[in-house]
Amino acid sequence: MxxxxxxxxxxxxxxxxxxxxxxxxxxxxxxxxxxxxxxxxxxxxxxxxxxxxxxxxxxxxxxxxxxxxxxxxxxxxxxxxxxxxxxxxxxxxxxxxxxxxxxxxxxxxxxxxxxxxxxxxxxxxxxxxxxxxxxxxxxxxxxxxxxxxxxxxxxxxAVSKADPGIRVARLLDYLAPPQWNHPNREKFDRLRWTRTGAYAVPDDAVTLTGPSQADIADALGLGRTTVEKVVASLRADGVLNVLAPGTRSNRYYEIGDRHRLRAMAMARAED
CATH class of the missing domain: 2.60.120.10 (Jelly Rolls)
Known part of the structure; x- marks a missing residue:
């Protein structure tokens, strides 16, 4: 990566x-x-x-x-x-x-x-x-x-009994940048800069940089393998964009379908 x-x-x-x-x-x-x-x-x-x-x-x-x-x-x-x-x-x-x-x-x-x-x-x-x-x-x-x-x-x-997919979706949706960010943020986020070069971010994507999958697992009290499987599933379903080989990072998430991610996050947890 x-x-x-x-x-x-x-x-x-x-x-x-x-x-x-x-x-x-x-x-x-x-x-x-x-x-x-x-x-x-x-x-x-x-x-x-x-x-x-x-x-x-x-x-x-x-x-x-x-x-x-x-x-x-x-x-x-x-x-x-x-x-x-x-x-x-x-x-x-x-x-x-x-x-x-x-x-x-x-x-x-x-x-x-x-x-x-x-x-x-x-x-x-x-x-x-x-x-x-x-x-x-x-x-x-x-x-x-x-x-x-x-x-x-x-x-x-406080939803430890919820399905791990719901819990990870809620955390990613929460951490994703809200609308009140700095007015010049848009021009910053349209390019993803890596050690191998700059890559365009799709216009309809929301980017989240920071937490590793291990950080997510620790914060939610989940196993790291569980979080890895959930993230892989989100990418397979098109909720998260799949990045080209050589440009991937476990601290970067490109949300391709924010509406679906939010729908998963709003799913009812078990009592």
Missing amino acids: TEIVEYFEADSPYVPWAAEVTTHFMKSLGLPPYAVESLLQKGRVQSHRNGDVLAYGSEWIHIIIRGVIKETTPHGTTRLWRQGTMLGDISRVMLRKGTTDPSGARSIGPRITFLSTSVSLSVTARTLATMIEREPVLTLLLAQLTNERAQTIESVY
């Missing part, structure tokens, strides 16, 4: 590009410009490459602005998340907790591994709580992202 190389033709340096993507995302959620500016000033906007790791203390709240990430909790639970996910102990925002527990020890937060070119916004719980007092509209952002995370856990990760 070949390695997928993500390529961006940005007019500005990489970090300003990350701030631009963050601004666009926050505005897409309905935040007024003054609230967006406040977040950019108080938070840490960072760009990340595939394989980068973000490991802060538990007092930090992270919002994934772009990309796919793997979250590993201190208890060993693994989850895959897409852009728009808020990670961290949200209760600390409400309780305005500091950096240590009552014993004085520094608590450990989740380990975040970036599986694709990504952007994140990080802010401490105490800082975010202070910002909410000054800008109450940020409460809506907190509620929206917290609710979306809870819904994802319920629909994607």
Whole structure:
């Protein structure tokens, strides 16, 4: 298999590009410009490459602005998340907790591994709580992202009795890029850059770069062979496009029929 190389033709340096993507995302959620500016000033906007790791203390709240990430909790639970996910102990925002527990020890937060070119916004719980007092509209952002995370856990990760095909379809459909992505994303996604050259992406295809089949298996608690069989079946059925020999990667999925994938994802799981 070949390695997928993500390529961006940005007019500005990489970090300003990350701030631009963050601004666009926050505005897409309905935040007024003054609230967006406040977040950019108080938070840490960072760009990340595939394989980068973000490991802060538990007092930090992270919002994934772009990309796919793997979250590993201190208890060993693994989850895959897409852009728009808020990670961290949200209760600390409400309780305005500091950096240590009552014993004085520094608590450990989740380990975040970036599986694709990504952007994140990080802010401490105490800082975010202070910002909410000054800008109450940020409460809506907190509620929206917290609710979306809870819904994802319920629909994607809390269906262990469902058929493996349904579970993998739900995760792929969830991770696939939503419509609110950066306005210039279209020109980035129409070419798939690999070590052996550039390959055109079909106009009707949706691309997903990041998680390996092993990552999917770990996140869903499935065997790797099971996931491999499901992915192979999706390709045989035309839900995922079959890539030409020499251009394949186990971290790249070309969704050729999003409607069929979504129909499989919406199939009812067993109680």
